[in-house]
Amino acid sequence: MGMNVGPGGGSQEPEVMIDINTTPLIDVMLVLLIMLIITIPIQLHSVNLNMPVGTPPPQTEQPVVVTIDVDFDGTVYWNGEQVPSREVLEEKLVAAAQMPVQPEVHLRPNKLAEYKDVAAVMASAQRLGVTKLGLVGNEQFVK
Numbered sequence: 306m307g308m309n310v311g312p313g314g315g316s317q318e319p320e321v322m323i324d325i326n327t328t329p330l331i332d333v334m335l336v337l338l339i340m341l342i343i344t345i346p347i348q349l350h351s352v353n354l355n356m357p358v359g360t361p362p363p364q365t366e367q368p369v370v371v372t373i374d375v376d377f378d379g380t381v382y383w384n385g386e387q388v389p390s391r392e393v394l395e396e397k398l399v400a401a402a403q404m405p406v407q408p409e410v411h412l413r414p415n416k417l418a419e420y421k422d423v424a425a426v427m428a429s430a431q432r433l434g435v436t437k438l439g440l441v442g443n444e445q446f447v448k
Contacts, residue, residue: 369408371401372441375426377417395429402434411441 373394374382381388388394401408410430414423430438 362363368437369406370411371408371409373426374411375412375414375418375423377415379419379422379433381426382420391425391429394426395433396436397428398433402436407435407437409437409439410435413441 372382372384374385376382381394383394383397388397398410401410406430411421412426412430
Protein backbone atom coordinates (compact mmCIF):
# COMPACT_ATOMS: atom_id res chain seq x y z
CA MET A 306 0.00 0.00 0.00
CA GLY A 307 1.19 3.44 -0.75
CA MET A 308 0.35 6.78 0.67
CA ASN A 309 -0.34 9.82 -1.45
CA VAL A 310 1.70 12.67 -0.02
CA GLY A 311 1.11 16.15 -1.39
CA PRO A 312 3.78 18.69 -2.27
CA GLY A 313 5.89 20.17 0.48
CA GLY A 314 4.29 23.67 0.43
CA GLY A 315 1.92 24.29 3.36
CA SER A 316 -0.40 26.90 1.84
CA GLN A 317 -1.78 24.81 -0.98
CA GLU A 318 -4.70 22.43 -0.58
CA PRO A 319 -3.85 18.74 -0.90
CA GLU A 320 -4.75 17.11 -4.20
CA VAL A 321 -7.87 14.97 -4.33
CA MET A 322 -7.16 11.26 -4.75
CA ILE A 323 -9.30 10.01 -7.65
CA ASP A 324 -8.18 6.35 -7.54
CA ILE A 325 -10.98 3.93 -6.64
CA ASN A 326 -10.51 1.47 -3.81
CA THR A 327 -10.96 -1.93 -5.50
CA THR A 328 -10.63 -4.11 -2.38
CA PRO A 329 -14.38 -4.03 -1.50
CA LEU A 330 -15.26 -4.77 -5.12
CA ILE A 331 -13.01 -7.83 -5.12
CA ASP A 332 -14.59 -9.00 -1.86
CA VAL A 333 -18.08 -8.67 -3.33
CA MET A 334 -17.05 -10.57 -6.47
CA LEU A 335 -15.57 -13.41 -4.39
CA VAL A 336 -18.76 -13.69 -2.33
CA LEU A 337 -20.86 -13.80 -5.51
CA LEU A 338 -18.56 -16.45 -6.98
CA ILE A 339 -18.86 -18.63 -3.88
CA MET A 340 -22.65 -18.25 -3.89
CA LEU A 341 -22.74 -19.25 -7.57
CA ILE A 342 -20.62 -22.35 -6.92
CA ILE A 343 -22.83 -23.41 -4.02
CA THR A 344 -26.09 -22.98 -5.93
CA ILE A 345 -25.05 -24.87 -9.10
CA PRO A 346 -26.77 -28.29 -9.13
CA ILE A 347 -24.53 -31.32 -8.95
CA GLN A 348 -24.09 -32.97 -12.35
CA LEU A 349 -24.67 -36.71 -12.27
CA HIS A 350 -22.93 -38.80 -14.86
CA SER A 351 -25.44 -41.62 -14.93
CA VAL A 352 -27.80 -43.24 -17.36
CA ASN A 353 -31.38 -43.63 -16.23
CA LEU A 354 -32.75 -47.09 -16.95
CA ASN A 355 -36.30 -48.34 -16.60
CA MET A 356 -35.69 -51.66 -14.90
CA PRO A 357 -38.50 -54.18 -14.42
CA VAL A 358 -39.94 -54.44 -10.93
CA GLY A 359 -40.71 -57.74 -9.23
CA THR A 360 -40.13 -61.27 -10.42
CA PRO A 361 -41.03 -62.18 -13.99
CA PRO A 362 -43.63 -64.86 -14.63
CA PRO A 363 -42.26 -68.29 -15.50
CA GLN A 364 -41.86 -68.96 -19.20
CA THR A 365 -44.19 -71.52 -20.69
CA GLU A 366 -42.25 -71.89 -23.93
CA GLN A 367 -38.59 -71.77 -24.76
CA PRO A 368 -37.79 -68.55 -26.62
CA VAL A 369 -36.67 -68.61 -30.23
CA VAL A 370 -33.01 -67.62 -30.44
CA VAL A 371 -31.43 -65.94 -33.44
CA THR A 372 -27.64 -65.79 -33.44
CA ILE A 373 -25.88 -63.02 -35.35
CA ASP A 374 -22.12 -63.51 -35.70
CA VAL A 375 -19.79 -60.71 -36.79
CA ASP A 376 -16.53 -62.10 -38.17
CA PHE A 377 -13.11 -60.42 -38.00
CA ASP A 378 -13.45 -59.00 -41.53
CA GLY A 379 -16.96 -57.57 -40.95
CA THR A 380 -18.86 -60.50 -42.46
CA VAL A 381 -22.23 -60.99 -40.78
CA TYR A 382 -23.80 -64.42 -40.26
CA TRP A 383 -27.47 -65.02 -39.41
CA ASN A 384 -27.83 -68.40 -37.65
CA GLY A 385 -24.65 -69.60 -39.34
CA GLU A 386 -25.60 -68.44 -42.86
CA GLN A 387 -23.67 -65.58 -44.40
CA VAL A 388 -25.68 -62.40 -44.97
CA PRO A 389 -24.69 -60.93 -48.36
CA SER A 390 -25.50 -57.27 -47.61
CA ARG A 391 -26.70 -54.83 -44.98
CA GLU A 392 -30.11 -54.58 -46.68
CA VAL A 393 -30.70 -58.34 -46.33
CA LEU A 394 -29.71 -58.15 -42.66
CA GLU A 395 -32.14 -55.29 -42.10
CA GLU A 396 -34.94 -57.23 -43.84
CA LYS A 397 -34.33 -60.16 -41.48
CA LEU A 398 -34.28 -57.82 -38.48
CA VAL A 399 -37.58 -56.23 -39.57
CA ALA A 400 -39.12 -59.69 -39.92
CA ALA A 401 -37.87 -60.65 -36.45
CA ALA A 402 -39.16 -57.40 -34.93
CA GLN A 403 -42.63 -57.86 -36.44
CA MET A 404 -43.13 -61.37 -35.07
CA PRO A 405 -45.85 -61.59 -32.38
CA VAL A 406 -43.29 -62.91 -29.89
CA GLN A 407 -39.92 -61.42 -30.74
CA PRO A 408 -37.03 -63.87 -30.80
CA GLU A 409 -33.98 -63.31 -28.64
CA VAL A 410 -31.21 -61.92 -30.82
CA HIS A 411 -27.79 -62.99 -29.61
CA LEU A 412 -25.00 -60.89 -31.09
CA ARG A 413 -21.65 -62.68 -30.99
CA PRO A 414 -18.77 -60.56 -32.32
CA ASN A 415 -15.37 -62.00 -33.08
CA LYS A 416 -12.55 -60.75 -30.87
CA LEU A 417 -10.82 -59.22 -33.90
CA ALA A 418 -13.96 -57.62 -35.37
CA GLU A 419 -13.92 -53.86 -35.71
CA TYR A 420 -16.19 -51.87 -33.46
CA LYS A 421 -17.91 -50.09 -36.36
CA ASP A 422 -19.21 -53.40 -37.77
CA VAL A 423 -20.64 -54.54 -34.44
CA ALA A 424 -22.06 -51.09 -33.69
CA ALA A 425 -23.73 -50.97 -37.12
CA VAL A 426 -25.53 -54.26 -36.44
CA MET A 427 -26.63 -53.05 -33.00
CA ALA A 428 -27.81 -49.70 -34.38
CA SER A 429 -29.79 -51.41 -37.14
CA ALA A 430 -31.44 -53.75 -34.63
CA GLN A 431 -32.39 -50.88 -32.35
CA ARG A 432 -33.66 -48.68 -35.18
CA LEU A 433 -35.79 -51.48 -36.63
CA GLY A 434 -37.50 -52.30 -33.33
CA VAL A 435 -35.68 -55.37 -32.00
CA THR A 436 -36.08 -55.22 -28.22
CA LYS A 437 -34.49 -58.51 -27.13
CA LEU A 438 -30.85 -58.00 -28.05
CA GLY A 439 -27.93 -59.38 -26.08
CA LEU A 440 -24.18 -59.76 -26.47
CA VAL A 441 -22.88 -63.33 -26.20
CA GLY A 442 -19.32 -64.54 -25.79
CA ASN A 443 -17.93 -61.61 -23.85
CA GLU A 444 -15.51 -63.85 -21.96
CA GLN A 445 -13.16 -63.75 -24.96
CA PHE A 446 -12.54 -60.04 -24.29
CA VAL A 447 -11.42 -60.50 -20.69
CA LYS A 448 -7.67 -60.81 -20.27
